[in-house]
Amino acid sequence: MSRVAGTQGGSYSIGSPTRRCAATERELATGDRYVAALVQHSDGDVFERLDYAEEAWAGGARPARPLILLGFWRGVVPEPGAKKRMLIDDQSLLELFEQSGESEQIDGEGEKDRLAFRFVLALILMRKRLLTQEGSRGRSMLVRARGTPRPPEGPPLQEVEDPGLDAGTIGRVTERLGAVISGEDVAPKGNQA
Numbered sequence: 001m002s003r004v005a006g007t008q009g010g011s012y013s014i015g016s017p018t019r020r021c022a023a024t025e026r027e028l029a030t031g032d033r034y035v036a037a038l039v040q041h042s043d044g045d046v047f048e049r050l051d052y053a054e055e056a057w058a059g060g061a062r063p064a065r066p067l068i069l070l071g072f073w074r075g076v077v078p079e080p081g082a083k084k085r086m087l088i089d090d091q092s093l094l095e096l097f098e099q100s101g102e103s104e105q106i107d108g109e110g111e112k113d114r115l116a117f118r119f120v121l122a123l124i125l126m127r128k129r130l131l132t133q134e135g136s137r138g139r140s141m142l143v144r145a146r147g148t149p150r151p152p153e154g155p156p157l158q159e160v161e162d163p164g165l166d167a168g169t170i171g172r173v174t175e176r177l178g179a180v181i182s183g184e185d186v187a188p189k190g191n192q193a
Contacts, residue, residue, distance in 0.1 A: 034052060036073055038069075057072075071099035093124075097118070098158070134150065143157060
């Protein structure tokens, strides 16, 4: 299981692929198409990955409350023991970022966690040169996907609120979220997580 540091020195847990459909409990076989959903538990600092068979997702299966859907991506179940690949390709990572801005509003700590997740994901995407910062407004960055025209020719800039994380927390969250995205298993180091 991979762990991602939380905003208050805790940690987020994001499970590895389960190879089991969350809706039907059917085992996902090598070559099956699936939809991976990143969800947050509304009552805590836990992010979780749920896998759905593509046909279950197409039939309307979705995470139910108290889970909050943050985003999703599609994939194909690899051969057992196959060389590790990125769990999320660049396009899916950009879609996850866009979806994180469209997520339903959450109250209290859950909203702070969602903002922290979106902010750190934006930093990762800027480091990967997939997002470009075009300016700021108050405590928010204004960004666009690299390669898309600037407004007014292109879509409006996306606003990413800075949740006020300290530099150490940003570094830990960025490192661990990046490892989760790349499929590495990340264990908390010492007292940091």
